[in-house]
Each structure stands twice: as structure tokens, then as C-alpha cells.
Amino acid sequence: MKDSVTTTDSSLTISLSEKLTFEDHTNFRELLKLINNDIHRNCSIDLRGLEAIDSAGLGMLMIAFETAEKFGMSFNLYKPVGQVKRLLEISDFEKVMSIVS
């Protein structure tokens, strides 16, 4: 997984690329610390560059959502594609969080 973070006064955008898998667990925990604060009101995970995700990766996205929810932030997954999009659809994630297509 590769990631980049951009922020404005109210928004936090985390862009993920390549693959999000079990091996990225530690790095993803670091990213969660960015959500885990009271600074931003909106959080978006940009998935345009993410090519693949495994079961652990899907769990991490749910943890990111729950962390944002806990801090009252709005949250969305931005433009997932391919296998990532398919797995999010099959898992009914759009019933829990906003997925921008």
C-alpha cells in the first residue's frame, strides 16, 4: 500500500494506491491516528488508485469509518474501482457509509 494525505481546514483526504492487505495493518493504524482527532469535520478515503483489497483491508476500511463516526466526522469512500468496488458492493458497505462513484 502507498498512501498520501492532504488536508484543508475542515477536510482530511487519505489517498490509497496499489494493494490494501493484511501486511499494511501497521501502516494503516498510523493513518487512523489522523482520523482519531477533533481537527477535521470531513474524512474521505480516495480509492481511485487502489487496485486490490483483501479481507483484512476491508476490515480496515470499516475501522476507519467507525473511527470517523466516533468523532462525529462525515466519511466517504471516494471512487473505488475494479475488485475493490466489487468487494464493497458485495459486502453492502454502501448501507453503512457513503461511497462516491
Added chain:
Amino acid sequence: MNDLNIIKKEKPEIPYSENSNAIFDSKILVVDDSALIRELFGAYLTQAGYTDIQYAENGQHALDIIDENIPDLVILDLEMPIMGGFEVCRILKSNPETKHLPILIQSGRDTASDLTKAFSHGASDMVLKPIKRYEILARVKVHLENRILVSKLTDYHDRVASELEQARQIQLDICPSKHELKNYLQAYGLDIGWHYEPSSEIGGDIGGILPIDETRIAFYIADFSGHGVAAALNTFRLQTWLTSASELYSSPDELLTKLNSFLHNNLSSGSYATMLFFCLDIEKQELTYSAAGSQPPLLQGSDGSKEFELLSSKGMPLGLRPHWDYENIKFPFEKNTKILIYSDALVEVEVEENTYLGEEGLRKEVSDLWHEEKSTEDKISQLVANFHQRMDPDNSDDLTIICLENVNELRSS
């Protein structure tokens, strides 16, 4: 002998690590045709604290001793009567019981070709004559400590491997046996094919058949996130829960709703299981199922000439949300109707570079395969063979394939 007495009076000066006490109980075999050299080694080793030293005066004598009791280290001369050191090396390395035995060659031969030959015959190390006390003691210590460490690691590996093998057997026992599958054919008129293989010793996939009464039978497939021991332990947790929830087998939606709450309370954050749970009513010829984000099942209706179709498997994976309502889907399951359920490993394999089989690819493959005049078992074996051809051995996953066909006219036979 006077020289040896002088040596014995000296104090050990080789520094030993805290964990090295065990090395002094190690068995050391000194092999040399010179009695003086043997005594010299014996004196060095005894004075350093080693207590179990044996001696051999030629290669054959050494092999006889090793045959009775394998030592932890052999200090070996090269040029001896009857059998020389190179031949001893060759024989020890060709025997599985002694091939890891460290061999420390001591020799006056020091040309490049001698060194090369010694190591190519399996020597672990080499010291040159004249023997220097500190050098020989330092090298003996290194090889014995390595031997003890490797032995500890090997013991640990063997114990874990044995425990995992027992766990694997318990997990395989959850899958129905061929005998049980035959009984289901007799009792319910169902031809069932089953394949399960974990990617390592044990895995996170689980499937099962749960008879309800004479006309109804439930079955399921589930896949826990992650692989290995943690995922496997969760499969046992699921099986235990299911055993105590038999009143829910005929209501797949309710079962998944309650199982979701149980898993959410018991799994670590972000862990989950995907699952399909089915209840088949043979009398009504109706299949009811509920889905929690598993792979889409493949269904071929009673008209066997048509292709398989993909059914919905949409649903929140179990354990991710505290409360979730699952829904039932019903469809007819008349004579000749078949359903194939499988874990994601089966479709997440490359058929060409950067092109994965996917559900649609599997649907076509299964549609073609099921037109052939083969038994269900043979068709599943073919799917498994295709999978093994395509899978990446460095990135393997647990595989489960289950196929059920309603062959109900066989019930009375």
C-alpha cells in the same frame, strides 16, 4: 605427558556465554591415528570443562562408535589407516541420521584443493596443524552452540508441526465424510460433492451440512478474514455456536442476524466472516438462503441444458456491525437443479497476466464442465486441478467447493 600435565593446571580462558553451560555435557568424538594428538585434544577439552569425550584411532572405528551413539561433534583427522577422514565425511553426510552432525577437520594439509575437498565432502569447519588450543576450543564452542540452538529450533518446529497436524485433522473431521455424503443421497436424494483444502496446515474456511428433519436439511459455507491459526480457531468458534443454534437452521436470515451479533461481540475489531446459509425443503422443492458478503453461488435450474447463473450473495459480513438484519432469498429447487458454492480463492486466480478468473469466468467454466458426462466428484476434481494450475504458490488461500444436486428420484432406491 609432562606437557599435558602443564596444560591441565591452566585455568580456562575462553569466555563462554551465559547459555553455554549445556555445551559441556555434549558428546565429542576425537578421531586421530596418533595417540599423542588424541591425548592432546582430550586434555584441551577436559581442561576447558567438557565431560563426555570419546576417541577413535581410525575412520572405521569412528563410524562404529557413531553407529552406537551419535555424538554432537566430530573432530576428525584426514590421513588415517583403514579409513581416512574424507571417506568418514562422505558416509556421515549420506546418512539422514548423521548428515547434520558437525565435523571439524584437523589436518596438516592446507592447500586450496585440500580445503575445497574437505568442505565439498561435508566438513563444517577446518583447523590446521599445529593445533592451537584457543582456536580449537573457540571452534568447538561455536559448533556445539549452533548444534544446541538448531536442536532446540528443530524440537520446537516438530512440536508445533505435530500440534498443527492434529488441529488440521480436527478441522478436516468437520467436513462430511464420503460415507456421510452417501447417506445424504439416500436420505434426501441429494448428490453432494465436497472439496476442502487449507492453504497452510489449517485455514479460515469452513462448511457443513446440518440435517433438520426428514424433509429439510441446512448447509453453509463461511470464510473468516485472515489465514492460519487465528482464522482456524474462529471456524471452531462458529461451529460450536451453530451446534447450539439448531432451532434457527430453518430460518437462515434469523440465524445470520443472531450470529452477526455473537461474532461482533467476540471477534477483534475489523475481523469478520463471510457466509452463505441455506435451508433446503425437499418436500416443497424450495431452497431458502441468506447471504453475508460471500461469493455469489452458481445455480443451474432443472433444465440442465441451460447455463449456470450467478445468484446474489450481497450482505454485510458477519461481525463488522453490532446489529444487522439479513434477508431470506427463496427459489425453486426441483429435480436436476444444482447449486455450487465456493470460497473466494477459486476465482481470485490469474488466467492470463493481470486477468483474474472472476465469478463470470467461473460461471462459464462450470457451465461447460457440467455438460460433460462425469460424476460430481470428478467435475469438482477438475475445478480443483484448474485451480492448482493457476494459483500463485506464494499467495495461496484456503479453498472450499461444495456442489449439491437434487436427484430426488433416487430417494426410494
